[in-house]
Amino acid sequence: MCRAVQITLLLIAVLLYSIGLILFLNTGSALNFDLWATVIISYLFLGIAELLMIITATLPGKILSWLGAVIAYILLGYSIEAYLTIKLCLAAAFFILNGLYLFWPANSIAGSAALVLFAIFQHPSHLLGETMLTSPIPQIDGPSEITFVAVLFVVMLSVSFIRALQDKLKAAQETVSHLDVTIDRLSEFNQDLQRYARTADEEAITRERNRISREIHDISGYIFTNIIALMDAAISMGGRDPAALAELHTTVRVQAKEGLQETRRALRELRASDTHRERGIAAIYKIKSVFERVTGIQVSIEAGNMPPSFGDEIDMAVYRVxxxxxxxxxxxxxxxxxxxxFWIVDDHLELSVQDDGLGAKDIVKGIGLSGMEERIKHLGGTIKAGNAPEGGFKVLVHIPLGAGRYGKN
Incomplete structure (x- = not known):
């Protein structure tokens, strides 16, 4: 329940209690002094019991304060049984507090019990076989008593219903809060998973490149060492043995040819490993696949006239956005x-990311949005983020594809 509604109902209860007191003070002359004093004491007892019902947090405390309020009201009913208006104000205030500060369905059960007791003790002097301690006062009639009970019944049900809505709203808010925490954790997990997937690919590529580099090093070291040794032998022979010298030259040629073939093979593997690294639009499709698998949110990509890659700098900025x-x-x-x-217009890349979500009440530049702005500004571009007219949230990026950037690897 909205706190404003709760405060309003509490003020109404205080107002009814005050009205009942004012009415009693205006009609108290009909009672003798001793009975008037008894009523005042019961009135104060009722107010204290209702105050305790408000401020007490424990269930036993609320039960005791509730019993005190019921007893105080019955004592008042015994003393001023004919004054229906006063008792109606006091009882209505009691039922408002009963509904507000007891949990559902305890408030309805307790309220029903109190209503039965209040109805029974409308005429306590007759109920107990006693005579009135005051001078004869005209008795209230049956229809008035029915109205009395009906009004209190409506008040009890209304406030109990409001309290039930309050409990449901509180439970819903706790669920939403829990879902917010869960979504935040899923978001962090999603980002970690994306980073892990990208890092794992990059590490695998790095390991392959290192392996090929070591292989090239071993091949070139072995081949060139042999060639150097053979050339040294040829130099030391001079021209004394043309046949042996020709054989050395042939061997050198064979070694050089084998080395060239091995080096070319290793370079082809190196180029292939570099080609397998996702960049540009391939990296975007990779993050789409991971994101959809983890979150269940559908992602549609329109690449337009976008090339496979813009170069490492622009590719990374687009990826992060x-x-x-x-x-x-x-x-x-x-x-x-x-x-x-994605679309390229007049040597500018236009990137648009739009969702069908709730949008944003206020645009707060957190670390993520500030980081995007810094990356795009470094490239000479612009970025706009805000609610889309058709609903959801939209990020629009313009990046100039100038010389030295477009197609740079």
């Missing part, structure tokens, strides 16, 4: 679908 936008779509937007579009 898409990664951050996807993360925000899940964490903050609660999106179910994200659209990523």
């Amino acid at each position: 898409v990664q951050e936008a996807l993360t925000n779509a899940m964490r903050h937007g609660r999106a179910s679908h994200v659209w990523v579009q």
Whole structure:
């Protein structure tokens, strides 16, 4: 329940209690002094019991304060049984507090019990076989008593219903809070998984490149060592043995040819390993695949006239923008679908990432958005982020594809 509603109901209860006191003070002349003093004491007892019902947090404390309030009200009913208006104000205030500060369904059960007791003790003097201690006062009639019970019944049900809604709203808020924490953790896990997948690929490529580099080193070292030894032998022979010298030259040629073939093979493997590293649009599709698998959010990519790669610098900036936008779509937007579009217009790359989520009430530049702006600004581009007119959140990026950047590897 909204705190404003709770405060309003509490103020209404205080107002009803005050109205009952004012009405009693205005009609108290009908009672003798001793009975008037008894009513005042019961009134104070009722107020203290209701105050304790508000401030007591434990269940036993609330039960005791509730019993005290019921007893105080019955004593008042014994003393001023004919004053229905006063008792109605006091009883309504009691039922408001009963509904607000007892949990559902305890408030309805306790309220029903109190209503039965209040109805029974409308005429305690007759119930107990006693005579009135005051001078004869006109008795309230049956329809008025029915109205009395009906009004209190409606008040009890209304406030109990409001309290039930409060409990459900609180449970829903706790669920939403738990879901927010879960989504934040999933977002962090998703980012970690994406980083791991990319790092694992890069580490595998690095290991392969290192292996090939060692192989090239071993091949070239072995071949060139042999060639140097053979050439030294040829030099030391001079021209004394043309046949042996020709054989040395042939051997050198064979060694050089084998070395060239081995080196070319290793270089082809090195080039192949470099080709397998995702960059450009391939890296975007890779992050799309991981993101969809982890979150269940659909991602649609329109590459337009985008080439396979813009070079490492632009590729990395585009990758980070898409990664951050996807993360925000899940964490903050609660999106179910994200659209990523690329298009080159007048030597400028236009990147648009839009989701169908909740959008943002306020655009706060956190670490993610600030990081995107820094990357794009470094490339001479611009970035705009905000709510889309058709709903959801949209990130729009413009990057100039100037000389020295476009196609740079």
